[in-house]
Amino acid sequence: MELVTGSRERPSASPDRKADMQNAKLILDGKEYELPIVVGTENEKAFDCQKLRDTTGYVTMDPGYGNTGACQSSITFIDGEKGILRYRGYPIDDLAERASFLEVAHLLMYGELPAGGQRLEWQNYVTRHTLLHEDMKKFFEGFPRHAHPMAILAAMFSSLSTFYPENNETDLEQNMVRLLAKAPTIAAFSYKKSVGQPFIYPRNDLDYCSNFLHMMFAVPAQTYTVSPAVHDALNLLLILHADHEQNCSTSTVRMVGSSRANLFASMAAGVSALWGPLHGGANQEVIEMLEGIRDAGGNVANAVAAAKDKASGFRLMGFGHRVYKNFDPRAKILKKAADRVLVELGVRDPLLDIAKALEEAALNDPYFVERKLYPNVDFYSGIIYRAIGIPTDMFTVMFALGRLPGWIAHWREQRHDPKARINRPRQIYTGPTLRRFV
Secondary structure (H helix, E strand, O other): OEEEEEOOOOOOOOOOOOOOOOEEEEEEOOEEEEEEEEEOOOOOEEEOOOOHHHHHOOOOOOHHHOOOOOOOOOOEEEEOOOOEEEEOOEEHHHHHHHOOHHHHHHHHHHOOOOOOHHHHHHHHHHHOOOOOOHHHHHHHHHOOOOOOHHHHHHHHHHHHHHHOOOOOHHHHHHHHHHHHHHHHHHHHHHHHHHHOOOOOOOOOOOOHHHHHHHHHHOOOOOOOOOOHHHHHHHHHHHHHOOOOOOOHHHHHHHHHHOOOOOHHHHHHHHHHHHOOOOOOOHHHHHHHHHHHHHHOOOOHHHHHHHHHOHHHOOOOOOEOOOOOOOOOHHHHHHHHHHHHHHHHHOOOOHHHHHHHHHHHHHHOOHHHHHOOOOEOHHHHHHHHHHHOOOOHHHHHHHHHHHHHHHHHHHHHHHHOOOOOOOOOOOOOOOOOOOOOOO
């Protein structure tokens, strides 16, 4: 088999393709086949293999889909080699510095930042939908007190479809806003359930982040004031997690949504995918790693040495990234935020001291520098969440709250794509050949 790229236009190319489109020539068993080359706006290239099986009888083999483009999307661009992350063309550092989370949510979901009076209108629109139907409170009563908040979040997301069915396009669009608005309420209620405290209802006079913090930490008959430092840190964390291209949970949302499953069922699937320790649970594993170092005496040098010894079985959690071959751009932003939050809150926590020492040791150790094992977004997000009082088992829920507008944007993009089809990966069968029942 031979694969050669060329520049000759394919006469049978569909009219929506560029006239100067290149083609790849596949030589297989003495026959030649042409594969269109798809080029993105940032010059990303792909072979269009949609008809490969029909024309050649072959499929591509790509476990984990690491080299497979499952869709064309205009939402997020990542260049892992250069450490670039952009939402709809906007660099992540610009958005992190200047935007609110709801503005970023609007950008991801609808393609543009809300401008002028639209900004306040959008914020008010979301705020009007933060209350949960009173009957939903009964669901919380049925969960065990120590149920994991992610299990509750997935179940409650799915249950929303029984309260808000999708009968037409208007319902669909409104349900996206309902979900964005009610997710913090569901998350806060799940936390209150776990600590045996009464639910705190959302307030329409508070912005998105302040409202969530109020529902999480306020208690009846006591005044709770949202710290500006905590508010800004939460807003930043949610923005940095808002989307990250075709990751495991986003691809799951698109996979489930491709069957025309409703919005809430698709989002519940995304929550379940995010729950895994290799995905959204990574920042929780960072804290658990730090606790392990603390319990072993707090010797950071020993931990670094163990991480370099493959026989030790010890791994530094929160270092390196599958996508970024340079410094995770989100981590650069969060590093500054972590320093600022710890100072402004005056937090003294032995675990955070270990984290800072571990960060410094790794950034100055040639072993980690040469392998580009820099602290990633999970390392710093775990530190900040702990500093502002978020319990460890809520870390993944916080990730889900941030990622929600990205999930919604991808689900909406796919739903409106006339060329979208139900996802149906192929396989290479390796089981027994024909056997007869005796």
